[in-house]
Amino acid sequence: MSGYLAVDIQHSKGKTGEKIAITGELTIYTVTELLRRLRAIPDLGKKNLTLDLSAVEQLDGAGVQLLLQLKKRMAEDRTLRVNAVNPLIEPVFQLLHLNPKTLCDATA
Amino acid sequence: MKTPAQTVEVNSASKQQFLTFCIGSEKFGMALAQTREVIEYGGITQVPLMPAFLTGVINLRGEVVPVIDLAVRLGRPPIEIRRRTCIIIVEMQHEGQQFTLGLLADSVYEVLEIDADAVDPAPAFGANLRADFILGIARQGEEFIVLLDADRTLSLRELAKLVEAEFD
Amino acid sequence: MRKLSLKAKIAILALLIGGAMIFLGSFGFQQLGAMDRYVAQRLGDVENNVDVLMEMESAHLKFKVQVQEWKNILLRGNDPEQFLRYVNNFTQVEREVAQDLNDVLTKLTAIGGNTAAVMALQVNMQKLGADYRKALESFEPGDPMAGSKVDQLVQGMDRDASEGMTTLAEQTEHAFAELIADVKTRINEHAASASRTYVMTVVIFIALVLGAVGFVFFDLYALLGGEPAYAVSIVRQVAEGRLDTEIELKGKSRQSLLQDIAAMKDRLTQIIGDVRNSADALASASEEVNTTAQSLARGASTQAASVEETSAVMEQAAASIARNNENAAVTDRMAQQAFQDASRGGDAVAETVTAMQKIAERISVIDDIAYQTNLLALNAAIEAGRAGEHGRGFAVVASEVRKLAERSQVAARDIGELATTTVKRAELAGSMLQQMLPSIQKTADLVQEIAAASAEQSTGVQQINSAIAQVSTTMQQNAAASEELSATSEEMSTQAISLKENIDFFTLPVMRDRKAPLKFVAKNPSKPSAPRPVAERKPAEKRLPGALEDDDDQHFVKYD
């Protein structure tokens, strides 16, 4: 699906938990690849996870879905937080009434 | 008391049209005014418990029309059905209401315009036929045509009575 | 016992002998052992007695020494030193004698000999000793005449001791001698008894074995029924075909070898006899056959020739029949044609009729139509009439139409009638044709029959031809067959002759040679189916009955 590799992740372990910085576009074209890579990370979701989306210029439904899935994957008492969001994709969260930090419903 | 009046009436209208038909060997005529049409015999449904003269009913273009064997009605042996047997559809008035009857006849001849002079009053006897059925007798060359009084012959009340009689 | 096979018998015999040997050996051995032991015992006794004897001797000897010593003392006793020495010797010897006596005593007691004498002796000895000592005390070393004086004192005193001594010795010697003798005798007795028993047993066994062997031999002999050599010779003779040799049988044992050989010989003789006869018969018969076969062959060939002619004739017949057969067929075809034409004509007529009828129907349809038109017109008229003045014109039209309709009706009727009349005519024609048909049919049939008949004829001829062909072929076959027959019969006769020669190898006892055929005939007349064509064929031979027998079994052989 993904013609050229428009996405990349840096994965680092912090004291609080894991850090994943995603760069490039987070769209239907890249989700598969991205997922493949995330899956590569050992016991993902067992530790707190911090996402850095500051380098994501594109986010579409598929991307959002991926994020939500990621969030849903987190074990109990493990949290997924987004520490930085690229202004380019903020509107998406607004549209969905999603809190970009927690990926929870903002309206609620 | 009817007959003289009739003749008078016939005279007054010097010419009158009749439909002539034959039953057995006899030739009859019926005032054209009362006849609607002539159709070929067929598709008769017998009506249960009916006297002999009521042959049955036919479906005349969606109208259920009773068919009467005129021969029986006139006290003759019943008509046996042949290729030329046909049904004369006549229209009668009854209590201001019109209704339709079918008459079985061995064959139908023509529409005749009969001169009043050619019509004799019904003979008191000899026609071996109820006098009040007869309107008059027309001479046609050699042969005689019995002109029937449909209103009498086919008087609904009378027919109905006969039917009633059948029941008890 | 009889049941046992010879082998078994021999085996038993061997066993018997073996057993006897073993027994004898062991028995002898045991006897020897006993003997030996006995001798050894006896020798032991002898030894002991020898010891006793020795001791006695030595004791006797010593006593003499003692006495000597004693003299010495008296002679030389003036010198004191001498004296002393001799006294010592004297005591010493005395001790030794006592010793020996003790030994004797013990030994005696050991062998249970008589000890009394010995004891007495011992006592004497001791007394003697003591006497001597008393005598000595009166000895005066200084008086040269002292010795003589003491001597006078002991004069005679030693007599009985020495006497005892000697007697005893003699006794012992004597006992010993006896013992030896006794031993000798005893041993001899013993040996004698042992040998006696041994011989006895040996003798018994030999007897036994001999018995067994005898029996076996006898049995064998019986089986053989005579001297084996004799049997052998007999058999050899038979083998050589000399069946005339007589066999005298010893013993009346029914199933001895010789007996059987005899039987065999007899049977052989008989059979061979028979064979020979039949061979003779065969030879003559084959001759006969040969001749007849040749005649047969000749007959066959002639027949074949005649058949050839017949078939040729038949061929011609067939040809002519086929010809008129064809003619018949042609005629038939023509007849058929005629018939078909006729019937087709009939059909045509029928069709015409049906067509006419159809027309009639159509006409009736037209009639119907006309009628319906009539009705229609009538209804129109009625409508018109009801319409009153307005309808007038229409009424006229209607009546016109009605008139037309009626006319067409009439026309239709006329046509109908016409049609019907036509139909009638056509039917008439049809029926006439129908009547014609059968006669035509008949002729046709007749012709057909003729055709059929000639056809049958030709087929018949065909069949005859083929039949003849078959006959001729069979004829040829017969000829061939008969030639073959003669060939074979010759063959046969040669065979018969050779057979004869072979049979002649056997020399049969002269006496039986005559009998065999008789026996043969006597045996057989029932067998063959008595009345034979030959009988008719050769009435002449009926006249000489002598020849008949001979012929008979020839014929019999021939037709058997």
Add this chain to the structure above:
Amino acid sequence: MDIPIETFVTESRELLALMEAGLLKLEAGLDSASSEYQEVVNEIFRAAHTIKGSAGLFGLDAVVAFTHTVENLMDCVREGSVGISAELIGLLLQCSDHMAALVDAYIQTGSAPETLVKNGEQLLMSLTPWLPRAAEAASPQAVEEVSESGCWHISLRLGRDTLRNGMDPLAILRYLAGLGELRYCEVIDDDLPLEDFDPENFYLGFVVGLAGPLKKSDIEDAFVFVRDEAEISIVPPQETREQLLRLIQSQQGKSRLGEMLVCSGAITQRELEAALHQQKDPETLKKPLGEILVANKSTSEQLVDAALARQRQKNSARMIRVDAERLDSLINLIGELVINRQRVDLLTSGYVDQDLQEAVASLAGLTEQVRDAALNLRMVAIGETFHRFKRIVRDTAQELGKDIELVLQGEDTELDRSMVEKLTDPLTHIVRNAIDHGIESRERRAESGKPLRGTIKLSAYHDAGNVVIEIQDDGGGINTERVRERAIEKGLLEAGVEYSEHQIHQLIFHPGFSTAEKITNMSGRGVGMDVVKRNVEDLQGVVDIKSHRGQGTLITVRLPLTLAIIDGFHVNSAGTHFIVPQATVVECLDFNSVRRLEGGSSIQLRGELVPYVHLQELLELSGQVNQQKKLVVVQFGDERAAVVVDELYGELQTVVKPLSPVFGTLKGIGGCSLLGNGEIAFILDVPQLIALATADEVHRTANSALMARRHAPSDHLH
């Protein structure tokens, strides 16, 4: 006159009728809190409103002017600022009459005559007390506008392959956001799988609140690309719903539920099609469209109900007067058509041409449909006629100062349109008489200890080839004595002769006979009952009267099912076709398998003894006899009987043709009917049949007793 105005006229007539009905309902007294009350009031309001609107279209200013006021008034009523009172209702009724008059006037003259306008003004004057000061209260236009508040609730479940198909759901949401204000948006990730999650499938769902002046169809356009595999439900905001309600209720023209909902915007064309499609598939089959729509969350039950109500109003209100003769001729022609069709069948049956056969088959189907349709054309529920009497009763009662309740029964009894028309007058007479002479004055009732409110009961029902209409009042009944005297005065009866009460009562129907002292404007002139009788007899019916002094009167009009369509059960006996009115058929059995009474002619049916008749014997039918006899058990009232026939063909709808009077009263046969193939079938008169059966039974048992004695077993097996 050009067509649109034609439709306007008919429509306004309907609406007025509606209004009248509504008003009468109100008068009947409805709890002003009840939803029905609201319903009715709305109805009236809408009627007025619509008339006004459409009148405007045709520039019938007078109508518009007049109606406007009425409408306002109704509006107030609707809001509850004005209470309903008998007086008001009376006025409103007059108003509706006036409106009708105006409309008619316009139709005839094309303008409103002065007099009428005057009356109108007077009427309006009399209305003023109720009218609010500010006459321009709620203008109806307000309804049409969509209120801003409240928002559409859209729940959206997209198909798995949405992404693959290159759709970005966000795009849709953006589009929506563009349409109006996105009040809320909820992302539903319930379907997101934890394991084997394919990021290229789409699992999410959205619930969106969208505010703005929107039409459902606008919203739906957002989903034009995804709708095929998406589940979308669009719930309108409260206000919109109410508004839709109004729209639906004031629907014009459209008579089909779907259409109504669609063009009122309650649902979209697509939803309708979807629903209709569903309706076709077997397990939702026969499920009414409304249910399906609700089930699909296409719309709310409320709306569907409203639409249905509206639809009913229409269908009942929709009547086009057609000359019965035309219908007759149509029916006859169709009869011919059917027969010809049969002939075609016969002719073509010989050919093996596939297409031809199919063509013929479809022709057959069509013909059947056409026939049924045509037959139905002529049938109409009597309800319409009955409802007219509400007004009559009310007016008459008021006039005479009586308190009378009209009870209707069997309004949906169908009978021939032509008869309905001919029936109206006689019934009116009867009812009027009942009110005038029948029901006593309050006082009298009080005295006789009856409920003050008198009751008149109109009921209709089918009774074995007959339509029976009963008019019953709980009034004083006929004063037999008085009638007697009058009769003797008039020389209709000889004094001193003993007459049965019934005979005497029949005199009521004698021309020019009336017992009433004072002549009211509507009865007592002696015209009426005789007219009634004549009219009924014209319809070949009979009218009968039963009365008990002090208890009331029952007038029974029994009409033959002339040209009525009955559901019949088609049987055959000895080659003759018969039709048993379906209503009377209890069950069918195999004659040989039921237990019959030795000798007698009764069968044992679940312990019950049921007499049976051999139709063939009873009607002396000659024809081949089938050994496999069948039994049709019929019931009339609580009488039961079994009819033995040869063949059971099953149910069919038939047009009843009267038997020619020639046949007089043909026993056991109520009429005849044409079968599809043109043959004639006789309709069995079940009550008579039963009578005959029982009679037959009696006399037969006697015989068969004898016969049984002669040859026992064979007897009961014929």
